[in-house]
Amino acid sequence: MSLRLAALAIAAAWLVSVPAALLASASLAWAQETRLQGQVVAVVDGGTLRVRLDAASVETVRLRGLNAPASTASDGPVGCFGLEAAARLAILAPSGSSVELEIDVPERDPGGRLLAYVWREDAMLMVNEQLLAEGFAVLPPTPSTSAYDEQFARAQAMAQAHHLGLWAACPEETGDRRQEEVGVLGLLPGKQIADS
Numbered sequence: 001m002s003l004r005l006a007a008l009a010i011a012a013a014w015l016v017s018v019p020a021a022l023l024a025s026a027s028l029a030w031a032q033e034t035r036l037q038g039q040v041v042a043v044v045d046g047g048t049l050r051v052r053l054d055a056a057s058v059e060t061v062r063l064r065g066l067n068a069p070a071s072t073a074s075d076g077p078v079g080c081f082g083l084e085a086a087a088r089l090a091i092l093a094p095s096g097s098s099v100e101l102e103i104d105v106p107e108r109d110p111g112g113r114l115l116a117y118v119w120r121e122d123a124m125l126m127v128n129e130q131l132l133a134e135g136f137a138v139l140p141p142t143p144s145t146s147a148y149d150e151q152f153a154r155a156q157a158m159a160q161a162h163h164l165g166l167w168a169a170c171p172e173e174t175g176d177r178r179q180e181e182v183g184v185l186g187l188l189p190g191k192q193i194a195d196s
Contacts, residue, residue, distance in 0.1 A: 036101040036116075040093045045071040046085025046136060048113065049093055051101065061101060062113040063128045065144060065152050066137040069166065080170035085136040092127045093120060099127075104146065117148065132156045135165020 038051040041058055046068030049061045069079025071086035093099060101116035109115055118127040129148070131137040133155035146152075160167050 034103045036103065037121075038099050038101055040095050040097045040099055042095055043086055043090040043093070046082060046089050046131070049089070049099075049118065051099060060113045061116050061118065062109055062111075063131070063137075064104060064115040064117055065128050065140070065146055065148060066132055067140050068131065068137040069170075080173050081136070081166035084165070084169070085131070088134065088136045089127070089131065092125070092130055093118060098122065128152070129155050133158055133164075135159035135163075135167045138166070 036053055038053045038059075038061075041050040041052050043049055044060065047063045047066060049063070050058055051061045052058050068085040068089070069082035070076055071078060071082035098121040100119040100121055101114070102119065103114070103116055107115060119125065120127060126148075128137075129152060132139070132152055139152060139156050159165055166173065
C-alpha cells in the first residue's frame with residue numbers, strides 16, 4: 001500500500017511540476033518577446049524618442065509611466081521646464097546610443113507611438129525612472145498597473161522633496177502641496193502635480 005502511495009505522490013509531483021515548468025518557459029518567452037533592441041536616432045521632446053529597431057524601421061517611442069512638459073510649440077505652448085526636459089533626455093539617451101525597449105500592454109498610445117520603458121544598455125539605466133527622479137517629468141494623471149508604479153512614485157517623491165527640476169522651476173504648475181501629497185512611498189500612482 002505504501003508503495004502505491006509513493007508512486008501516486010511521485011506522479012502528482014510530476015504532473016504539478018511539468019505544467020509549472022511549461023508555464024515558466026512560456027512566461028519567459030513572452031518576456032523576451034516584449035523587449036526590443038534599438039538605437040536612438042533623435043530626441044523629439046522630454047518624453048519621446050525616435051529609435052531605429054532594424055535597418056528599415058524607425059519608431060517614435062513614448063516613455064511609459066511619465067509626463068514630460070511640452071518642449072515644442074507644435075505640442076501646444078512650450079511647458080515650464082520643457083526645453084530642459086528634452087535636453088536631459090538627449091543626455092540620458094543620446095543619438096546613437098543603444099537602448100532596450102521594454103514593451104507593456106497597451107503597446108501604443110492613441111497617437112500610434114510605441115510605449116516603452118527605455119533602458120540604456122551601456123549604463124543599466126531606466127531612462128523613465130531617471131527623468132522622474134531628477135524632476136524632469138511627473139507621473140501621469142491616470143493610475144497605472146505597471147510593475148514600476150511604486151518605484152516611479154518613490155523617484156518622483158525624491159525629486160519633489162528635494163525641489164529638483166520642475167519642482168523648483170515651476171511653482172505655478174506644481175503648487176506647494178508637497179506635504180499633503182507625499183506619503184511614505186511618495187506620490188501615489190496616478191497623482192499628478194496639477195491634480196486637485
